[in-house]
Amino acid sequence: MIRVGVVGGTGYTGVELLRLLLRHPGITVSLITSRGEAGKRLDQLFPSLRGACDLAFTDPTKADYSGCEVVFFATPHNVAMREVPDLIKQGIRVVDLSADFRLKDVATWENWYGESHVAPDLCADAIYGLPETHRDAIRSAQLVACPGCYPTAVQLGFLPLLEAGVIDRSQLIASCGSGVSGAGRQAKLGSLLTEAGESLSAYAVAGHRHLPEMEQGLSGIAGAPVNLTFVPHLVPMSRGIHATLFARLTDASSDLQSLFESRYAGEPSVVVLPQGEHPATRNVRGANTCQIAVAQPQSRDTVVVMSVIDNLVKGAAGQAVQAMNLMVGQSETRGLEGVALAP
Secondary structure: OEEEEEEOOOOHHHHHHHHHHHOOOOEEEEEEEOOOOOOOEHHHHOHHHOOOOOOEOEOHHHOOOOOOOEEEEOOOOOOHHHHHHHHHHOOOEEEEOOOOOOOOOHHHHHHHHOOOOOOHHHHHHOEEOOHHHHHHHHHOOOEEEOOOHHHHHHHHHHHHHHHHOOEOOOOEEEEEEEOHHHHOOOOOHHHOHHHHOOOOEEOOOOOOOHHHHHHHHHHHHHOOOOOEEEEEEEOOOOOOEEEEEEEEEOOOOOOHHHHHHHHOOOOOOEEEOOOOOOOOHHHHOOOOOEEEEEEOHHHOOEEEEEEEEOOOHHHHHHHHHHHHHHHOOOOOOOOOOOOOOOO
């Protein structure tokens, strides 16, 4: 059994991570930490986990990680970068679900997150945790930086097109909607039911923190710089991301359906829908799955890709477990075999 610890298991991503880890047959959760909830049992904070775990939260300043082979960080940005270096020195492998190590350019990170990075050397060493593009590197990684939820849906949608070189990479567009859980568990006016319910609204149109991550990843896939226009929307649902992606085809005669089916053949967490079908967020709820459909409306030179994920699973906790499985030599899908919930 692999012994793991979870830092910051009090938010929506943290409890989803614990839900997956606690039912993983090859994992023992030996430590959970929280400054604000130290001493409180996990199942007191999250009754949904009653009977699955009897651990209490430990203050991270008093935590002993020496018995852990892997430590997950399900924390806001700027926490992991302060604590990960010491764990790396101890030889502990780390899976970070925050944004602290996703960007290779430290100056870009500091510009978007508004503070100095205290562990810049680790940004170069961290492996980006998107298995569909970095599977082999993840296996040997000491530190994995898990992708954001929007970047996961967007990159998986554009990936086959950029790899094949059949679109104009200077004019990519992503119009995406996310459930309210993407805003976190903290009390925020915009996340209240009466504010978010029965309404659809765009936000951060002038610039979103996930944009540089997406352009970095897409440029790596394309092997050349890309330009992406990204418009996120808040959708009145608890979970899910729907990314509608647009690009201009440089070869309008491409067999797009075959291109996507071929690229994702054998990928355990990506499902390409039959031609003419459209994905829906409800069909991936609770599952570590990305469902994708591709279309070429009116046979013109615009390709439309629809990519859906559960933002808390394939967009966060599930993808982190997927990366951990690769790191410790277990089956990539172990503990992630559950199918989506319906209704």
